[in-house]
Amino acid sequence: MKAMTKLIPLIAVFAALAMFSQGCKKEESKTMTEAPAAKAALSATEIVLGAVFPMTGPIATYGQESVNGMKMALKKIGDIKGKKIRLIVEDNKGEPNESANAVRKLIDIDKVHAIVGSVASSNTLAGAPIAQQSKVPLMTPASTNETVTQTGDYISRTCFTDAFQGVVMAKFAYETLGKKKAVIIVDNSSDYSKGLASVFTKKFKELGGTIVDGSFTYVQKDTDFRSLLRKVKREGPDVIWLPGYYTEVGLMLNQARQMGINLPFLGGDGWDSPKLQELAGAEGIKGNYISSHFSPDDVDPAVQGFVKEYVDTYGQKPGAMAALGYDGVLVMADALKRAPTMDHAGIRDALNSTKDFIGITGSITIDENRNARKAAVVLETTAKGMKFKQKVNP
Numbered sequence: 241m242k243a244m245t246k247l248i249p250l251i252a253v254f255a256a257l258a259m260f261s262q263g264c265k266k267e268e269s270k271t272m273t274e275a276p277a278a279k280a281a282l283s284a285t286e287i288v289l290g291a292v293f294p295m296t297g298p299i300a301t302y303g304q305e306s307v308n309g310m311k312m313a314l315k316k317i318g319d320i321k322g323k324k325i326r327l328i329v330e331d332n333k334g335e336p337n338e339s340a341n342a343v344r345k346l347i348d349i350d351k352v353h354a355i356v357g358s359v360a361s362s363n364t365l366a367g368a369p370i371a372q373q374s375k376v377p378l379m380t381p382a383s384t385n386e387t388v389t390q391t392g393d394y395i396s397r398t399c400f401t402d403a404f405q406g407v408v409m410a411k412f413a414y415e416t417l418g419k420k421k422a423v424i425i426v427d428n429s430s431d432y433s434k435g436l437a438s439v440f441t442k443k444f445k446e447l448g449g450t451i452v453d454g455s456f457t458y459v460q461k462d463t464d465f466r467s468l469l470r471k472v473k474r475e476g477p478d479v480i481w482l483p484g485y486y487t488e489v490g491l492m493l494n495q496a497r498q499m500g501i502n503l504p505f506l507g508g509d510g511w512d513s514p515k516l517q518e519l520a521g522a523e524g525i526k527g528n529y530i531s532s533h534f535s536p537d538d539v540d541p542a543v544q545g546f547v548k549e550y551v552d553t554y555g556q557k558p559g560a561m562a563a564l565g566y567d568g569v570l571v572m573a574d575a576l577k578r579a580p581t582m583d584h585a586g587i588r589d590a591l592n593s594t595k596d597f598i599g600i601t602g603s604i605t606i607d608e609n610r611n612a613r614k615a616a617v618v619l620e621t622t623a624k625g626m627k628f629k630q631k632v633n634p
Contacts, residue, residue, distance in 0.1 A: 282353055282583065287325045287576060289569075290346035292357030292367060297334035298461065298487045301513045302359040302561045306382065308554055309565030310356065312546075317573045321582070325573075332358055336366035343367035347374045353576075354379065354587050356568050359561060360485070360510075361385030361432040368395045377588045381568030382533075382561060384509065385435045389610040394584070396591050396610035398571050398599075399564055400634070402432070402508070405531040406439025408616050408632045409481070409506050412529065414447040416630075417504065419479035423452045423472050425492070427484045429459040436483035436508050444481075452477055458488060465492045466499065473501055485510040490519025497523040504528055512560040516621070528621040533601045534563035535617045535628040546600045557625070560601075567599035 282288070291310060293303030307329055314325060328350050330342035339358055346352045347370065354377040358364045364383035371378035372392035380388060380397045384405065389395050413419045422444055427433035441451050452475045458468060469492070472480065482489060482505050489511050496505070505528045512532045517525050536547045536557045546566065550558040574597055575590035576582075594606040602614045615633045619626040 281351055283351065285323065287320060287323045287582070288350060288352045289325055289327050289572065290343075290350060290352035290355040290357075291327060291329045292332050292339055292342045292346070292355060292363070293329065293359055294334035294363070295329065295331035299334045299360060299485055299513075301486070301515050301559075302382070303331070303334075305513075305559055305561035306357075306359055306565035306568075308550070309558065309562035309567075310569045312549060312553065313566045313569035313573070317569070320573060320576045328352065332363055332367075334360065334363065336362050339363040339366040340370060343370045343378070347371065347376050352376065353582065353584070354572060354591075356381060356565075356572060358383065360430075361388055361435070362430060364388050365391070365431060368392075371395065375588075376584050377591055379568065379572060379591055381564040382509070383432075385431045387431070387435075393592070393610070394588050396606055398568050398594075398604055398606075398612045399509075399533060399601075400614055400616055401611050402435040402439050404634060405508050405616050406436045406483075407443045408531050408618065409508065409529075410440045410443035410447065410449075412531075412618055412630075413479050413481070413506055414444060414449050417479065417529075419449070419504075421450045421452065421477045422479045422481050423454075423456055423475055423477040424481045425456045425458070425468070425472065425484070427460060427488065428457045430484065432485075432508075432510060433483045437481070440481050440483070458484075458492075460485070460488060462488060463491055465495050469496050469499055469501060473499065477503065479503060480505045482506065483508045483510065486513040486516040486519065490516050490524070493520040493524035493528065495524075497521070502527075506530065509533055509560055511621070512619075512626070514556060514559060517623070517625070520621075522623055525621050525623055529629065530619050530621065530626075531616050531632075532619055532626075533560045533614075533616065534558075535619060535626065537626075537628040538617075542598075543600055559626075563600045567601050567604065570599055571597055571604060 295303045332339040359382045361383040364380045368391040372394050384402045426437045507530045509532045511530045579586040579590040597604040605613045613634050618629040
């Protein structure tokens with residue numbers, strides 16, 4: 241009996257601990273269940289719009305131009321449904337992990353209605369799953385990799401995809417320039433570069449062209465490409481497809497010309513930066529071609545009005561990212577005006593139903609896969625800047 245008597249207090253203690261533990265689990269479960277509701281607590285007095293862009297780092301001109309364009313657009317929009325728009329810009333430094341952190345911060349702390357961003361597909365792919373899981377609309381104005389919008393129904397874009405611009409440049413190389421043998425140089429650290437390389441390869445071969453087999457790769461932040469370029473030169477191509485970003489592309493063009501490689505290099509919209517000419521030098525910049533979203537030489541009065549305002553405000557001509565940022569905010573504003581409700585689902589539905597919106601970069605329709613159907617332009621890189629060559633409709 242004495243032994244049993246001693247056990248009774250211990251049994252009581254264990255029972256109390258078990259009850260306390262169960263209560264904690266229930267409270268934890270309750271808190272987890274309530275978390276999404278807390279995220280959905282949107283402002284009733286203003287529209288909070290988040291933006292995730294590389295304002296510093298190796299591709300900073302993309303972010304700076306994009307936000308410049310966004311701010312110009314916001315000046316034109318004014319209030320929507322009696323509410324002012326507050327823009328919160330987060331710097332992802334051009335890094336995927338920083339992009340993910342920025343999206344999480346905008347959703348959890350700033351309680352944004354929607355997010356615009358980012359530039360560079362790897363960055364957008366890092367943030368998109370967080371937005372999708374949290375059911376917050378994220379619209380990228382400039383990330384072209386096919387898989388971006390496959391993340392889910394809360395993710396959309398107002399730019400064309402790599403499947404389109406890769407085909408445009410393969411046809412331009414084969415049909416317009418008459419080139420038949422290509423080397424492809426790929427940035428192995430970039431989803432954007434690998435996606436464009438794949439599309440170009442398939443189309444160029446379909447047309448009758450030859451792609452040189454071999455490993456012609458680099459990664460972002462590389463600066464010396466001479467060994468790679470020597471391998472390329474030995475293969476004797478008549479055109480080089482280089483779907484990268486301006487930071488490495490500019491240096492590579494400069495070094496290629498110094499080594500006597502005077503072939504045309506072709507690229508995508510990742511080349512389109514005011515810094516490209518500075519990095520490539522007077523010789524490296526000449527005689528190359530890119531696909532992009534916009535040309536400041538377009539004679540459309542609306543485009544020329546945008547160009548003039550941008551030059552007056554920022555002291556230089558706008559590149560594609562400025563125009564894309566501008567259009568992205570205008571499309572978002574149009575969706576906010578049409579949204580049946582101002583919650584996340586209502587904004588998502590309005591964005592995904594965008595049709596025939598006339599922007600600076602062309603007519604924008606969001607298709608069933610939440611990609612924009614719109615035209616591309618082919619530009620020649622020259623010592624005086626990008627020169628318009630042709631426009632290609634989807």
